[in-house]
Amino acid sequence: MFRTLRFDAVLIQAVIAGALSFAHLHDLAAAAGQDGWKAWAYPVSVDLLLVAAWRRMRTDSENRDAWLWFAIALVASLGANVATAGLLNLYDVPAWLRILVAGWPALAFLGGTLLAHSPAPAPAPSQDPEPVAAEEPEAVADLTVERAPEPAAEPAPELPPAEPEPPAAPPALDAPIPTTPAPPVPPALLDHARKIADAHRAQTGTAMDAATLRSRLGVTEALADSITLALT
Known part of the structure; x- marks a missing residue:
């Protein structure tokens, strides 16, 4: 895309002033005995010193050296403009002007060196911003979380009915134990045993057992078992 060109009046004035000042400085240097390429080097030197001082003034407006060298370069440029306007006979330049023109390169070099190597201004301490009060967290409304209904438990699979266990076989009856018939008790022995049993009951209050009898x-x-059974 092409940009439209706009004429800046200030820029045009700067170009005209620079060209005329350049030409006047050249003419003055040539009249002071600096011929050839040396006459063209003088306006370049003056303009470079002027630009260097102006740049230092932009970065450090309190730098007095920058203001001094800017004033020196400006006086040299304005002096050449005034001198070549008919106030000075360029065919008979005074000796003091020849001395100034001859000494200008050394003076310009000194000024440029001092401007280039002067310490840069210390940056101003940045003011700490006021502490920002911590914002209180917004109250979060209580959220009621509804749980999804749990799925109904699946019924356990029905097991097939267990087969009835066969009834236990009745215990086998014990074989009859052959018993020996109780021996007969003589009547006299039975009467004697009854007396002993009655006496034992009277003394102890309990019946006499078979072992005691x-x-x-x-x-x-x-x-003894037969007699005890007969006494009961």
């Missing part, structure tokens, strides 16, 4: 009568176990 056996020990008192000195009979066999079977006979």
Whole structure:
């Protein structure tokens, strides 16, 4: 895309002023005995010193050296303009002007060196911004979370009915234990045993058992059992 060209009046004035000042400085240097390429080097030197001082003034407006060298370069440029306007006989230049023109390169070099190597201004300490109050977190409304209904438990699969266990076989009846018939008790022995049993009951208040009766009568176990059974 092509940009439209606009004429800037200030830029045009700067070009005209620069061209005329350049030409006047050249004419003054040539009249002071600087011929050839040396006459063209003088306006370049003056303009470079002027630009260097102006740039230093932009970065450090409190720098007095920059203002001084800017004034020196400006006086040199304006002096050449005034001198070549008919106030000075360029065919008979005074000696003091020849001395100034001859000494200008050294003066311009000194000014340019001082401007280029002067310390840069220290940056101003940045002011700490005021602490920003921490914003309180907005209250979050209580959220009621509804749980999804749990799926109904699946019914357990029905198991087939268990087969009835066969009834247990009735216990086998014990074989009859052959019993020996109780021996007969003589009547006299029975009467004697009854007396002993009555005396034992009177003394102890309890009936005499078969073991005690056996020990008192000195009979066999079977006979003692028969007598105890007969006394009950």
